[in-house]
Amino acid sequence: MLMKSKILLAAAAAGVMLGGVWVGREIRGTVTYAATVREVSAARADLTAIAHDDAKPGEQISNVFKLVGKAVEPSIVNIQAKKSVTGVRAATGQDMFKKFFGQQPESDGEADSETPAVPPGLPFFGGDGSDQTLEQVGQGSGVIVEASGDTAYVLTNHHVAGDSTEIIVTLSDGRRIKDVKVVGSDPRADLAVLKVKVSGVVPLKWGDSDSLEKGDWVIAFGSPFGYSGSMTHGIVSALNRRVGLGDQYALENFIQVDAPINPGNSGGALVNTAGELVGINTAIASRSGGFQGLGFAIPSNQARPVYQQLKDNGKVTRGYMGVGVQDVASGDSMPQVKSLGFEGKEGVLVASVQQGSPASETLKVDDIITEVDGKPAKDMNHFRQYVASLPPGTDVAMKIFRDGKTETAHVKLGEQPQQMSVSSNTLQHHQKGAAKNQTVDKLGLKLEDVTTATNQKFKLGDLKEGALVTRVSPTSIAAEVGLQAGDVITSVDGQEVKNADEGAKALSKADPAKGIRLHVADGESVRSVFMQKN
Helix, strand or coil, X not given: CHHHHHHHXXXXXXXXXXXXXXXXXXXXXXXXXXXXXXXXXXXXXXXXXXXXXXXXHHHHHHHHHHHHHHHHHHHEEEEEEEEEEECCCCCCCCCXXXXXXXXXXXXXXXXXXXXXXXXXXXXXXXXXXXXXXXXXXXXXXXXEEEEEXXXXXXXXXXXXXXXXXXXXXXXXXXXXXXXXXXXEEECCCCEEEEEEECCCCCCCCECCHHHCCCCCEEEEEECHHHXXXXXXXXXXXXXXXXXXXXXXXXXXXXXXXXXXXXXXXXXXXXXXXXXXXXXXXXXXXXXXXXXXXXXXXXXXXXXXXXXXXXXXXXXXXXXXXXXXXXXXXXXXXXXXXXXXXXXXXXXXXXXXXXXXXXXXXXXXXXXXXXXXXXXXXXXXXXXXXXXXXXXXXXXXXXXXXXXXXXXXEEEECEECCCCCCCCCCCCCCCCCCXXXXXXXXXXXXXXXXXXXXXXXXXXXCCCCCCEEEEEECCCCHHHHCCCCCCCEEEEECCEECCCHHXXXXXXXXXXXXXXXXXXXXXXXXXXXXXXXXX
């Protein structure tokens, strides 16, 4: 009878969707999760204790790294993503910034015996230069930053998970999750948020990236070359780095680190010695494609609001002013800033103003913004980040230096367009037989009046006055500062220019050795150009 009861119990268990197995897994999962939570909590408590113990910090650093590993590793995931990529071209061997999302192609047909194999996790830079459509499989990393019930949210890079056709997330305990959805991705910040159907995970604590200083210890986590669970350490090498990975509107304010990071680390965590998230590993500067001492991470204080908007709305809405700015302290800007009579060391120079933008009725090229909403406008990065962080419709109060004195200006922000044109004119120098030509030989310029015909030819929009540049000598000072056919000079050293004759006279009188300050329009924006002969 006892045996029969056991058989019936076994049959009943098997008849309810293998309930015993399911219950066993749940129990084991619960036990594992509880143990992980205890270990993480203990590690965090020990780190806090060490942080307040100044007795022998040098002897404790090894223990700190061990505890950071225990506190952070459960929150780090490996990401496999498939993407359909068109237009793959052969890469050059030049020194360049490379995002480190290790990837390899999947072929729909038979393999070419002459094509070398690409090891898993290594960057694929193959191709013969012709456009192709390839299914690429990439290895990246991510960070669990929020979890509730059977749902977790993972923060990673856009270039890891954005536009993916299929994603598999592997947890630190070995679980592979295929129920993954990209809830939002933002190319401009290079961040993406994944919604993962999983329970029993521990999110990483957010840290304060603004508290970082050069020389602080940092630890990088991720899956370099597919080796999950890796951690490396180093120091903060520099802050507020802009490395030019995106277009001029990309939000780049990187933490530079020397902690070894490689392809596959992308999207992983950069943490402080308290085991808190202070950055998302994003890029390296490399000639070889591997780490050479220059790594870059998105600061957590920049990533956190982007994460929240992507999670809540699936997209990021940013404030938009419509100005191009430069640091007043940069080498390229200093001669121009000096010519304006500005003696400060902090601020941003308004180098261009987009026509029809929120700033177009208030700000002018050559304005120097010294303060924004009561806070110093330290540099270009801080200014752009601050404006982008504000919602459209916000009234921004600024102090500006204009014509030798400080004034107050207000701009009501618009919404930053998803696609914004770069203010540059790419027309070739092919003007022939134009009427009313004026030549300024010392600068290498040929000028013409703005007419209906030239307006249409160079797509100058509402521009009706100014000295239109129709030719630039390739070896001239004008070419060195980027002037080209289709640009319209509207002022020279603060003197308004209405036609080619006025432009030629003003330019002929100006002294290139002292520097010549121009306002130049191109149909989309007005920018400031400073020419100086060395």
